[in-house]
Amino acid sequence: MSGLRVSRWKRYGHDRLYVSTAEGAAVAWLDCRNGEVTVLAESHREGALEALRPYLAARRPEPPPTESGPAAERPTGEPPAPSASAEPPAPAAPRSPDARAAPGRSPAPDGVRLPSAPERARGSATAAPPLSPDDDLARNRPGESSQRKLDELGVHPAAHLFRRLLRLLRLRSDAESWHRGLQGERAVAAELRRRCPDGWRVLHSIPLPGDVALDHLLIGPGGVFCVSTESHPKAQIQVGDDVVKIGGQDYPYVRESRGEAAGAARVLSRACGFTVEVTPLLVFVGAASVTVEPALLDVRAVERRQLAALVAASGVLAPQRVEEVYAAARDRRTWADA
Template identity: 35%
Template sequence: MEELTVKPWRVPGKWRLYVNKPGVRGDSVAWLDCLSGVVTIDIPEFEAVALARIEEWCRSSGNTVPPRTVRRREEGARSRTKPSASQPQPQPQPQPQPQVSVPFLPPMPDEDDLARNLPGAGLESLVREGEERYSLLVRLAARVSRQRLADMATLRGLEGEQLVGARLEPLKAVGWRVLHGIPLPSGSDIDHVVIGPPGVFTVNSKHHPGATVWVGDKIVKVNRNGFPYLENSEFEARRTARLLTEWCGFEVPVHPVIAVVGAQKITYGATPAVEVVDGEQIASVLAAHQGEFPPNRVDRIFTIARHRHVWSQLGGHGKKSR
């Protein structure tokens, strides 16, 4: 990609920073209103680089600029008819292009890139924190015997997320994006966020080795004990949809999915809004959904969703049952 240049411009009452393509008459890629903090994106494919250059200038210039807000020009196809040579056509009136305001996405340091997370990242962190409470001698003994110092429910959940994560891996080869262990302000996390042509899926792994699972319209029963998995998954998907829609600047539908791992049998007494599937079949189930997003939108959602800062802005406290 071409190296972009930044050029401050200031006259009484106006103060802007332009990000242009190289050259004396390089096209404007984006510009920052330094008085309001609004960034206008003129060429979408340069957005990430332009925002990084703007943020770099704001840090190094020593000037005080309000928090940035991005305004992106929505591109819409317009039908045009060829004017007839024999009959003059009225001149079309210029139509203002709609502006979509989205929050400013700051540059992403490596430690905030959630694409680096392995399946089960959240639970793995909890297990390691718990192990630190034991003496060095106990930790060494556990390491030699290849045992983890955590309760069985946590270890079972960790194994379930790792198994589902492994089954999702083949989707990456056909253009899907997969994230694991998305941390939330409440202290909980989203096991997996999967992004592909059919949209976005929040996948909740449930590891129940040898269990009998029954799926109703409002509740999931494991060995006849009811769990609010459906309600929690719907809540998780709704707020994820609101968050990604706000940050992407376009509607992002999110589908809740529960991936059951290790169950002896899954019986469906109803068809709830949440898709409950055998974790072994998760990749084929998601791939069977009808396409909705072109590749550029898949990439845009992934760029937003992989940034830890975005999820830190999520309000409210999540529900999560292990």
């Protein structure tokens, strides 16, 4: 086992088998309740899985005693023999660290040291559990929902006769609005692709019941943001506490973004098992200026080029929390009852 040892830890509602080095650094754990393996140090992946293999082979593994309990009757390091009648289950895919322990307490046995955030960033397995291609929203393209609407109208923005068709078919208000939205979502996605540092995750066109979709979901060290993209080229935009004023007209963007973020927070909190705070974020594309009412505190509003400053923020979510929220958010089934 390359010097790795296995020890049991039960606290704060968890029941785990930790694999650690001789120096006490945790490199992986097995959740005894659901069979999931979490790899903390990628360099020890093979050794950790080999050390856990005997416990994965049994339907109901008999873990070694806790370090504070009585000594085991069998020789140290000898794994429990699997039941003869047990059928080996398929082990869950290794995933990112669980961050659900009580605040300020390390979810590990005495003498076992969890790697720091930089150590996890250098060598952790942070892939989400496998999803079918149809359920993995990470595959969605920016503006996919808007493109689908245009396809339903029979209008193709890439065609050189697009605008002429709009006039001929009198679809200007609907189709051009969807086209402008599509271009805006793609522009915001491109900006995020350029500006987001490591540790941030982005999802696009998240489908919700009722044939609607969230434009983008941004998850990273600075928090979780429900992004609404609004395209108003060369407009002077005033963002108030409840509405957005553009050219003398009122738009309900602030109210809508609050509602979308609140819904996303409910869905993600339910899926993750802990409270997920989601900040509404309005991103305006092509605007000449964006002025925000100082009293507006719960909704962020920026011009597309200001996204770089927003994603530079940190200190809200730990890396393992980011991966947990992302894993839940990318699963289409999470949003089925949104």
